[in-house]
Amino acid sequence: MSARTPNNIPASGFPLPYTILAIQPDDLTSLQDASYTLAHYGHGEKPEVRSGLDLEAIGGLAAAHAPGSLLAAYGPEDHLTERLWRIAAGIDAVVLDVRLLARILLPGLRDYERATVERYIDWGSEETEYVAAGPEETVDNVAEPAETAAEADDTGPVESAAGTEDALKTAMLCRSLLDLLASQDPDTMETLILLAEGTGTGLERLLARMTARTARTASRGDTGSRGDHSARSGERPPIAHTALGPPTIGDGSCDTAEADGDLDPMDTEELARLFETGGLFESSMEGYEQRPQQVSMVRSVAGAFNEGEVLLVEAGTGTGKSLSYLTPALIWAVRNDQRVVVSTNTRNLQEQLFYKDLPFLLENLGLDFRATLLKGRSNYLCLDRWQQVTRRPADHLTAEEREAAIPLAVWARETKTGDISEHAGFNRSAGAGLWDKINGEGTACPRCVLKEACFVNRVRRAAMASHVVIINHALLFADLQSDHAVLSRYSHLIIDEAHNLERAAVQHLTLEVGGWRMRRVLGRMHAPEWGGTGVLAGLDRLAKKAADNLDWKAPLEAGTRMAIDRITEVNRRIEDFFRIASDEAFGQSDDGSARRTKLRYRAEDEYAGILRSSARVLIEGLAGLRESLGLLHATLDQVHDSWLDDRESRGNAIVAAMDFCTAMEEALFVLTEANEGERVYWVEATRSQPLSCVLTAAPLRVADRLHDDLFRPLRTAVLTSATLTVGDRFDYQLERLGLDRIDPRRLQVRGIGSPFDYADQVLVCVPAAFPTPRSDAFQDAVSRLILDLVVSTLRSTLVLFTSYTQLNRTFQDIEPDLAEHGVAVLAQGTSGPRSALLDRFRRSDTAVLLGTDSFWEGVDVPGKALEMVILVKLPFAVPTEPLVQAQVERLEDAGRNSFFEYQVPEAVIKFRQGFGRLIRSTRDYGVVTVLDQRVVGTAYGRLFLESLPAGSEIYPDADGLVEGVTYWFRAREKRRVERGSFIT
Incomplete structure (x- = not known):
């Protein structure tokens, strides 16, 4: 029997220290009385496969090869890992997760599903013979697997094909990855050994065994060894980083950041012809169709660059916005040697622009340009910090953090960008404590000894010489607040996803101090x-x-000793301060049994007085700690270099801590004085978790700052989104973003529709007789309608909520019944992180995804993977939120109607975003159902339906709606068949 073997993993020549026993559960859903398939792979012989084994039999086989049995599984569940370690405990065996090896050694993969790793390793066409042995064979005849090969091929039992294949692949992957591990350079191996030490993991024992084997081989004078990793002093030399350049596209260079002198305008009509029938894009893009809306937007953007205008352009979904602004921006930038900054709200759009759209334009436009992707400092690895923690892990990292750092060892030496998002094998959420210690945020950069190699500095230098720089809104405002220290001055700005710009500005200009963050940094x-x-x-x-x-x-x-004592005291004062802040907040809460509370406060409130009093003690402690750190920093100069070869790195870390103390002293003063009229102050607290308490001060109005500091200095600004208008007017966004003060001769607004035929592709429906959101019957009615609608149509559905409470209740109501119909129900906050939920939803035949706030936008699921969207309630902001309260008060105090001038416009924009999740291409079709009676029962509610590009159908009740939607889908399917159209 045979299976393919990998052909692109280098053979290390390193003797395997273990016999591999790869284990695959025969039934992934069974935890009791489980059976397993085992592939035994030793020192060069054919792998041997046994099916139908229990763990006792596996233990016997492992004992036969002890010492030196390696029990390998691919991403095993916790219960299997625990049982395998019980087997390994008495026989000097090791349990190893092969997926972990892949995460360590193959840091550039999209994901670490076994199939992905197999594709990367490239099994090729060679076939490896393996022996099929029966589960009934005894341990005694395992020792000579090669001798039983012929018999097994002829008389062996019938195998489980899937189990055999999976077990064999795990064994072969394990061996290939062990070869790759053994081929690592000595410095990387030493890093892995130091990080694994004391973690109690299988990798720690594996590396120790490999080290011992290498040492024995070296002592015999074998020149084929991989180097001596056994001589360890608890440290290793500074890393010699070999990474190359920052993330750039193209070889051009831009020398001028700001507009100066005469500028060379573009030929707008020539540019538009690129997008028309017979133009460049039709010949370069398969399936390209001319879209008049896209051509119109291209002309508008080109005109803005030529005339030096500020352009707001609402372009419907499917217009092709990114190419519509990138193409004129690139041509303008190259013709005039100018830099254009493009800012998006989401990472997904950032990466689409950089990894998809810009490479396409580089290949087809014939322009010699350069583009750079630039993110905030916290996205990049700090080489100085990484060097510190990997030279002396025990000084800096807990055992859990050392284990989390292991998948970074190879990546840190190979990455060209230092951008952690490129390493799917590192769980940034689970490893937040570690990443906080090694990322580039909050470091004493001006004094860093690795400034030339620094990822942040290198990518910023590249951005300075680029025609186009892709950033996000958070970095846009970080640069603004630092007086352009990040991007330097620029004159041309494009803002995509512009409906989020005000929110991003508020978030960035918000001041926060929390107990956990203070503890974590200290x-x-x-x-x-x-x-x-x-x-x-x-x-x-x-x-x-x-x-x-x-x-x-x-x-x-x-x-x-003094600095440690001061930190210990400050930590005690941090806990005291936030306990008082939390207890007092709950004391003033209306709901005495609530687990969480949010309390708004003003300078004259009793609560603010209590905060001021307790904050003084903490501020004094921070000042004392800062003083002691300063004295310690001066003491480092007395230590001889032979004892302190990383003086600069340690000194920089101390200075960064001093700067943090200063920043916290100032922030605590602002937050407890609470006397700035243009800010709103509040506290968020979780019962019995004082360090989770956070004090916040947010700006009430950012329009002045946006106008004065962002837009006024620019020559050209383009703001675009699919949802900028309310009632077909731009007035709301113009006022909120400070653009109503721009010279009217420079300000242009354009509303460009979508190329989609919404009247044909979408049914928008509302049940006329349905409980109102305030009714006690609303929840049951919502759950029943979702259940009936999905069962009747069997269409994948996204249900959008405005609260987690209702989402969770609905999940409990519908999940059991839909499971009986083979429909998976996925819930935000219950079924996994957002990206994993969306991946599972896309892959499911029929599924229901329940989401709240973050799912109302940025979800792109085309085709049959999403055919229904249900909007449970109109997405009004929670009126008791401190920032919402303050915005309402500000408008009411000015004699304005806060409901129609603030709350309704915000909700309409979000409602339109939710609607936009459904139709993502001209081939999509589906149904949007609105369950909030206010859209038909109130004057303001009708604004929501009128804001949509499709008409609506009002059904008499829920039963009528289900019947009507089911008929609509059947009619669509009938038309599709009649037309011979196969919509995917």
Whole structure:
């Protein structure tokens, strides 16, 4: 029997220290009385496969090869891992997750599903013979697998084809990846060994065994060894980073950031012809169809660049907005040696522009340009911090953090960008504590010794010389707040997803202080866990190791001890302050049993007075810590280089902590004085979790700042989105973004429709007789209608809520019944993270996805994977939210109608975004159902339906709606068959 073998993993020549026993559950859903298929792969012989084994039999086979059995599984469930470790405990065996090896050694993969890893390794066409052995064979005859090959091929039992294939692939993947592990350079191996030490993982034991084997081979004079990893002193030399350039596209160079001198305008009509029938894009893009809306937008954008205008353009879904603004922007930038900054709200759109649209334009436009993708500092690995934690992991990382860091060891040496988003094998959410210690945010960069190699500096230098720089809204405002220290001055700006611009500005200009964040940042200096981690713990150990006669020993020991004592005291004061803030907030809450509360406060409130009093104690503690860190920093200069070869790195970390103390002192003063009239202040607290408490101060109005600092200095600004208008008017966005103050001669607004035939592609429906959202019967009615509609149509459905409470209740109501009909129900916050939910939803034959706030926009699921959208309630902001309350008060105090001038416009824009989740191409069709009676029963509600590009159908009741929607889908299917059209 045979299976394919990998053909692109280098053979290391490194003797395998283990016999691989790869285990595959025969039934992934069974936890009790499970059977397994096992592929046994030893030192070069044919792999041997056994099916129908229980764990006791596997234990016997593992014991036969002990010491040296490696029990391998691919991404095993916790219960299987636990059982395998029980087998391994008494026989010097190791349990290894092969998926972890892939995450470590193949850091560039899209994901780490086994099929993805197999495709990367490229099994090729070679076939490997393997032996099929029966489960009834005894341990005694396992020792000579090659001798039983002929018999097994002729007389072996019938195997489970899927189990055999999966077990064999796991064994072969494991062997290939072990070869790749053994081929790593000595520095990477040393990093892996140091990080794995003390984690108690199978990888730690595997590396130790490989190290011992290498040492024995080296002692025999074998020149084929991979290097001696056994001589360890608990440290390793500084890394020699080999990464190349930043993320750029194209080889051109832009020398002028700001507009100056005469400018060369574009030929608008020549540019438009690129998009017309017979133009460049039709010949370059398969299935291209001319869209008049896209041509219209291209002309508008080109006109804005030529005339130096500020353009707001609402372009419907399907217009092709990105190419409509990127094409004229690139031509303008190259012709005039100008830089154009493009800002998006979401990472997905950022990456679409950079990895899809710009490469297409580079290939087809014939322009010599350069484009750079630039993100915020927290997205990039800090080489200085990484060097610190990998040289002395025990000084900086807990065991859990060391384990989380292991998948970064190879990536950190190979990455060209340092952008953590490129490494799908690192779970940034689960590894948040680790990433906080090694990313580029909050570091003392001006004093860094690795400034030239720094990922952030390199990508910023590339951005300075680029014609187009792709950023997000958060970085746009970070640059604005730093007086353009990030991007330097620029004169041309394109803002996509512009309906989120005000929200992004508010978020960035909001001041927050939370207990966990303060603890986490100070933990970089010292945390008591695991015998002490952090910079101070390392210095303390250094001082204690030094000889008594060294003149710097006593000052360093005393200075370190004082700083540790001060941090310990500050941590105590942090907990005291946030406990008081939390307890007092709950004391003033209307709901005494609530687990969470949010309380708005003003300077004159009793609560603010209590905060001020307790904050003084914390501020004094921070000032004392800052002083002691300053003294310690000065003491480092006395330590000889032979004892402190990373003086600059440790010193920079201390300075960064001092800067953080200063920032927290200032923030606490602002947040507790609470006397700035243009801010709103509130506290959020979780019962019994004082460190989860967060104090917040948000700006009430950002229009002035946007006009004065962002738009007024620009020569050209283009703002676009599919949802900028309310009632076909731009007035709301113009006022909120400060654009109503732009010279009317420079301000242009354009509404461009969608190329989609919404009248034909979409049915918008509402049940006339339905409980109102305030009714006690509303929840049951919602669950029943969703259930009936999905069962009747069997169409994949996105249900959008405005609260987690209702979402969770609906999930409980409908999940059991829909499961009986083979329909998967996925719920935000219950069924996994957002990206995983969307992936599962896309792959499911029929599924229901329940989502709240973040799912109302940015969800792109074309085709049959999404054919119904249900909008449960109109998406009004929660009126008790402090920022909403303050906005309402500000408008009412000015004699304006806050409901129609703020709350309704915000809800209409979000409602339109929710509607836009359904139709993503000209071939899509489906139904949008609105369950909120206000759209037909109130004057303001009708504004919502009128804002949609499709008409609506009002059904008498829920039963009539289900019947009507079912008929509509059947009619669509009949038309599709009659036309011979196969819509995917």
